[in-house]
Amino acid sequence: MFDLKNIAQENVHLFSYRELNILLDVNSGSIHVLDGAASDLFQALMEKKVMNTVIDKYGETAVQEAYQQLLAMQAEGLLGSKMDFDADSLLQDDSYIKSLCLNISHDCNLRCKYCFAGTGDFGGDRQLMSFDTAKQAIDFLLKASGPRPFCEVDFFGGEPLMNFDVVKDTVIYAKEAARKIDKEIRLTLTTNGMLLNEQVRRFLVEHKVKLVLSLDGRAETNDFMRPTASGRGSYERIIPNFQSMVEELDGVDYYLRGTYTKHNLDFSHDVEHMASLGFRELSVEPVVASKEEDYAISEEDYPKVSKEYDRLVDLYLDYQQKGDPFNFFHFNISLEQGPCLSKRLRSCGAGFEYLAVTPQGDLYPCHQFVGQPEFCLGNVTEGVKDKSISQTFKNTHIFNKKDCSKCWARFYCSGGCNANSYQQSGDLLTPYKTGCLVQKKRLECAIYLEVKKMLHAEGEV
């Protein structure tokens, strides 16, 4: 009789997206494409259903063949593979702080309605970081990163270009200080574009600073959520700056990044608009907000959001077919060259590999926790004083998150954003449900696109 023994539901994920039936074996990461007979058979086997309808539909021979092939995959460790290890012991190794989010300016020239930084000041005074503090932060990072050869610094805010002189001095200091000890510091700057003039652009290109350029898409979408301090729209002013910037970067080393909210659930049109303006490196993602906000996305919005990702897949394929592809950050997936398992057990490293620094030099697990005193770990002069906070974040691996440990997406999203979880549930270990739905949808789209690309390369579609 037909029977696949010992395959746990959480270790496989079969989904049909458009013309393809795709089976992910979660623990091995292997990906298989199934025809109708194999797909229906596998589903019936997992649901312990009778085979009659599958046999009636495809015939006994086809079902027997598919069954033998499933058994062979299982024997080869390609289906229902297991993973036995103790996550706690695997993750108790030394960790080093290797990335800093440098809040170089707690001030902003925009008043974005969804800003988690309280329109730039993070709930405190509007302040700029001094060069002395920035230097101490770099020294702290180079020391705390121990044997790690690569470090990262993101100039963040508020709007970092409101403190451009300190950005400049810090970029030069950081590169030189790293070089002296044979390390490499990779630099990023996140900007709203308002002050991205010719002199600033020249400096950023010359010093190889990667850029995250903030735009929400169409003029009406952007200006509704991202007005200036005087209440006017920012779109007209920033677009020419962004276009010049990307041209000077030769179209690489940047992302045009937007946020979608309940007010633009048709966000695929915003992505389309960004592509129509000539930008090719795109990232648009859902707002993180408490449920009381009128722009917050709730579970009931999910069907609409899901359809928008489907439309985005069409758009992505259309541009690809025209020979003018764009890159959408959340459709990137590395099925073969992805990170190792220990990287996949925890998400971003906030609190123990990645910290945010305030203008006063205080350390927080990440930019989203800045201003919440119970999360302050120490400062750049004395280093991490409260190690218990780092330990708490280290323990936020997927096997300590009940909802994640049996989720098929666990090794791709790795438990999601801890700040999202904390904001939504008051608990670092309870993931944000709507975020999970969106994440899984994006992953299915990404896997589908990658599978399609592979089949195309093999001449099968």
Added chain:
Amino acid sequence: MSSKLHIKTLVNPKLQDTIKTGGCGNCQASCQSACKTSCTVGNQVCENK
């Protein structure tokens, strides 16, 4: 008569085996580059591959 192929395996990265080989810690912080609110580890590439 040879049987028809109903299943095609496209990739097999043997993720479970990387417990023994991985963990160098040289990879990028996943929230740091292109996005500041969503960490998606699966779309990163290993620094050592």
